[in-house]
Amino acid sequence: AQSVTQPDIHITVSEGASLELRCNYSYGATPYLFWYVQSPGQGLQLLLKYFSGDTLVQGIKGFEAEFKRSQSSFNLRKPSVHWSDAAEYFCAVGANYGQNFVFGPGTRLSVLP
Amino acid sequence: DTAVSQTPKYLVTQMGNDKSIKCEQNLGHDTMYWYKQDSKKFLKIMFSYNNKELIINETVPNRFSPKSPDKAHLNLHINSLELGDSAVYFCASSQETAGEQYFGPGTRLTVT
Numbered sequence: 001a002q003s004v005t006q007p008d009i010h011i012t013v014s015e016g017a018s019l020e021l022r023c024n025y026s027y028g029a030t031p032y033l034f035w036y037v038q039s040p041g042q043g044l045q046l047l048l049k050y051f052s053g054d055t056l057v058q059g060i061k062g063f064e065a066e067f068k069r070s071q072s073s074f075n076l077r078k079p080s081v082h083w084s085d086a087a088e089y090f091c092a093v094g095a096n097y098g099q100n101f102v103f104g105p106g107t108r109l110s111v112l113p
Numbered sequence: 114d115t116a117v118s119q120t121p122k123y124l125v126t127q128m129g130n131d132k133s134i135k136c137e138q139n140l141g142h143d144t145m146y147w148y149k150q151d152s153k154k155f156l157k158i159m160f161s162y163n164n165k166e167l168i169i170n171e172t173v174p175n176r177f178s179p180k181s182p183d184k185a186h187l188n189l190h191i192n193s194l195e196l197g198d199s200a201v202y203f204c205a206s207s208q209e210t211a212g213e214q215y216f217g218p219g220t221r222l223t224v225t
Contacts, residue, residue: 032212032213034213036216038154042218042219043117043203043216043217043218043219044203044205044216045216046213046214046215049213088154090156094212094213101146101158101207101214102158103156105153105154105155106154106155106156108154
């Protein structure tokens, strides 16, 4: 069965600084990978996804993520963080068997003015 | 226009009561899900339905039961509510079981 880890529980960055959120997965084949964002009191919104092809994927709100098979990672990046990016970020992996869809524990992002 | 909707948004009830949460999706997806998010924001999948057939049933108490009258709806019934059931419950849907999921706004259940 697949699993997902997000090593950072809470990250704080200053507005305008760059951001990288880490995600590592465990899965026997090529996974489907996703990043979701949850603003306070809201549901989850899909930021971006990787199924195949180019390992650098672009998402909404200026986010991008890079799939690195050798490191079993799918880290999320943004070059310049805005105060509105403060939220909880979830990495997830989908598979055609096993648990089908598994979320990581989440990383809470705080943004300093 | 809402893709995945849930009602109610807030639900406050007493221990021992029975309650239901409704979910509807207008995306034409084949699979729908229920998740429980605890106070630490951890998301745990509870159920999923594909073409009206239960395909995942994690280790949740049998007090929880999903009901799918058709492909666009997946309701969650909870019997004999307990304090530990307090959480935010999210409905989601996807076209394939491994594809991206679209989430509803959540239902915050508080059991007193």
